[in-house]
Amino acid sequence: MRDTRPTGAVYPEGVRVFVINPGSTSTKLALFTVDASGAHPLERAELSHPQGQSAREDLAAREPLVRDLAAQWRPFDAIAARGGLVGPVRPGVYAVDDALTQVCLEAPHGYHPANLGAPLAQRLAAQYRVPAYVVDPPTVDEMAAVSRITGVPGIERRSRVHALNLRYVARRVAAARGLDWNEAVLAGAHLGGGSSAALFVRGRMIDATDALLGEGPFSANRAGTLPIHGVLRVVEKRGLEGARDVLARGSGFKGLVGTEDLREVEARLEDPKVRLVVEAYALSIAKTLAALAAHARPHAFFLTGGAARFSYAVERVRAHLNWMAPVEIVPGEFEMEALAHGAWRGYNGIEPVRHYGDEDGKARV
Ligand SMILES: Nc1ncnc2c1ncn2[C@@H]1O[C@H](COP(=O)(O)OP(=O)(O)O)[C@@H](O)[C@H]1O
Numbered sequence: 001m002r003d004t005r006p007t008g009a010v011y012p013e014g015v016r017v018f019v020i021n022p023g024s025t026s027t028k029l030a031l032f033t034v035d036a037s038g039a040h041p042l043e044r045a046e047l048s049h050p051q052g053q054s055a056r057e058d059l060a061a062r063e064p065l066v067r068d069l070a071a072q073w074r075p076f077d078a079i080a081a082r083g084g085l086v087g088p089v090r091p092g093v094y095a096v097d098d099a100l101t102q103v104c105l106e107a108p109h110g111y112h113p114a115n116l117g118a119p120l121a122q123r124l125a126a127q128y129r130v131p132a133y134v135v136d137p138p139t140v141d142e143m144a145a146v147s148r149i150t151g152v153p154g155i156e157r158r159s160r161v162h163a164l165n166l167r168y169v170a171r172r173v174a175a176a177r178g179l180d181w182n183e184a185v186l187a188g189a190h191l192g193g194g195s196s197a198a199l200f201v202r203g204r205m206i207d208a209t210d211a212l213l214g215e216g217p218f219s220a221n222r223a224g225t226l227p228i229h230g231v232l233r234v235v236e237k238r239g240l241e242g243a244r245d246v247l248a249r250g251s252g253f254k255g256l257v258g259t260e261d262l263r264e265v266e267a268r269l270e271d272p273k274v275r276l277v278v279e280a281y282a283l284s285i286a287k288t289l290a291a292l293a294a295h296a297r298p299h300a301f302f303l304t305g306g307a308a309r310f311s312y313a314v315e316r317v318r319a320h321l322n323w324m325a326p327v328e329i330v331p332g333e334f335e336m337e338a339l340a341h342g343a344w345r346g347y348n349g350i351e352p353v354r355h356y357g358d359e360d361g362k363a364r365v
């Protein structure tokens, strides 16, 4: 049995990493072999499903699939999982420990299916006696102080984005455009079940949206930025919990045209009502990215995520923005590769492994 404890040595052969990525409309699983040349997929699986009402419900729905595939794809040396809403943290590789698992399950910072990553990983790590890691949770927060201020004392903007994929793709776009990551200015959006956007200035995500009951473009199933009077009306009509539910899971395309599957929306573009909603979606994305560019003129914009495969919509976004800067389209998401690579870095001691709650993990607020 190979000594699976992380050491300073870099293993010559690939490290086999089992990857767990619970999203709002899908659970993605994969097995990678990772070495200095990158993360190479050996197995992939994806299950689409609507988001449940709670962590417990989602865990019960998703754990059997995860256990079955882990049993089929073993052996593996490490596990990587997408992190959940864990409050403001620095980017990086985190050990899946009791503190991280507990905050994901108890969800004091809010619940999203990504919260299931750490609990699922911890259970498998115990069963297979391998280390488990979370990489770049959605609450990575490097916002500049000026970006946090709102017009209401005590209410601050917060960063809750697809940090894992946005950071990974931003680096890829910088490299593809011959930009030094530590000099690049890039504004990007991840278009998934949720829509999120962020601005990267010299390697730091200095401004970002909140993809869950926050702000930014509307999405497959979420409201995005709303006028305050509208929020008040929804709360008056549905009560606080009802409002949370409809704004976080029953809005966006799901509320406007009855489906959160943008492939179905794409197939209905001939319907003028649907097309108008798609135009509004594209404009909301463009306006969000253009606002982020107020900090600094970007070398480029980029669009990524599953819905970046929606070619009509992303071309409409490009039309709104390409007078400001080039718009790169990077369809799909690279969360699985980014998770596997992050686990490899932690496993081999190439990157320090942070621990949730320790000083080195807390965001610089
Ligand atoms: N080829 C496609 N064309 C249009 N939309 C797509 C396509 N593939 C996926 N999508 C949409 O992307 C969204 C899911 O984004 P993704 O980032 O893959 O998942 P999640 O947000 O659940 O993590 C869904 O609304 C889905 O309909």
Ligand SMILES: CCCC(=O)OP(=O)(O)O
Binding pocket: 022, 023, 024, 025, 112, 114, 138, 160, 161, 162, 192, 193, 194, 195, 196, 211, 212
């Ligand atoms: C909270 C940001 C992460 C997010 O919205 O993920 P999904 O698009 O998978 O719901």
